[in-house]
Amino acid sequence: MLKKISRVWVIAFVICFLTLLLPEKGFADYPIFSQRYTADPTAVVYNGRLYVYCSHDSDVTPGQSNYNIPDITCISTDDLKNWTDHGEVFNAKRDSQWAGVSWAPSIVYRNNKFYLYYGNGGNGIGVAVSDSPTGPFKDPLPKALITGNTPGVQPAPNMWLFDPGVFVDDDGQAYMYFGGNGENNIRVIKLGSDMISTVGSAMSMSAPRFFEASYMHKYKGKYYFTYASDFSQGASKIEYMMSDSPTSGFTYKGVVLPQPPDNYNNNNHHTIVEFKGNWYCVYHNRTVAKQRGEDAVYQRNVAIDQMFYNSDGT
Secondary structure, three states: OOEEEOOOOOOOOOOOEEOOOOOOEEOOOOOOOOOOEEEEEEEEEEOOEEEEEEEEEOOOOOOOOOOOOOEEEEEEEOOOOOEEEEEEEEEHHHHOOOOOOOEEEEEEEEOOEEEEEEEOOOEOEEEEEEOOOOOOOEOOOOOOOEOOOOOOOOOOOOOOEOOOEEEEOOOOOEEEEEEOOOOOOEEEEEEOOOOOOEEEEEEEEOOOOEEEEEEEEEEOOEEEEEEEEOOOOOOOOEEEEEEOOOOOOOEEEEEEEOOOOOOOOOOOOEEEEEEOOEEEEEEEEOHHHHHHOOOOOOOOEEEEEEEEOOOOOO
């Protein structure tokens, strides 16, 4: 199992411990950014800085009952202590010809450009492009990149077409992982070298208790598919599988990130990134809203913990 311990940025404290198969683990249960409610992080390292892109939860609609998220916020750091707010870098209503919202982005740097993939709710996936990590990003396509009609997707009843996780392998081949709401509702499809087209048909994957938040990373030749599990065995967790292939042969391994404190047993979303020789899991909880006494269900904040690997790669 991947072992995680808290990375304490400002105040050295641990809010609580959670018992799993490994010894207890602590969380640095406070926000790294609180000027805006943010969630569903994705990250890229560029020129020595870590850029984190997040869904922007509304903080002007108390008691809102849905995720009305048209825009994406970007923050960055070069030391994991001091963060720069780059503001809104993409707004689906302004910067896309077809989408109305932009949920749970995924960022990739390639071809000297930054590609920001996003979900239009659960109804399709788009891509926006910029020459700069801080935008502005524009969607160059007149329609969604991924829909229910994309070859191989064949959405099951109630399958969500969202939460893109884009991964570029060592050989240069890019893959997009996406889907939600069911163990068999994971799809992976190759992307073209232009990063705004698909190649061939989507392939199906499955994972125990899969709910949302597909993500792929590679460590020492092994592929790690991580995801948010459903609520069938208690609170949602970030769980993972391993394989020697990016598209098949996965073996379930366990939990990377338990339900964080102050997350109210609610949803989570994550990214895993290497920065200056260390590995980190970036995710969201609901600490800020709790501290302010506000409705925390739809008002989330981003947090980050350091992550470690066992000697066998788990």
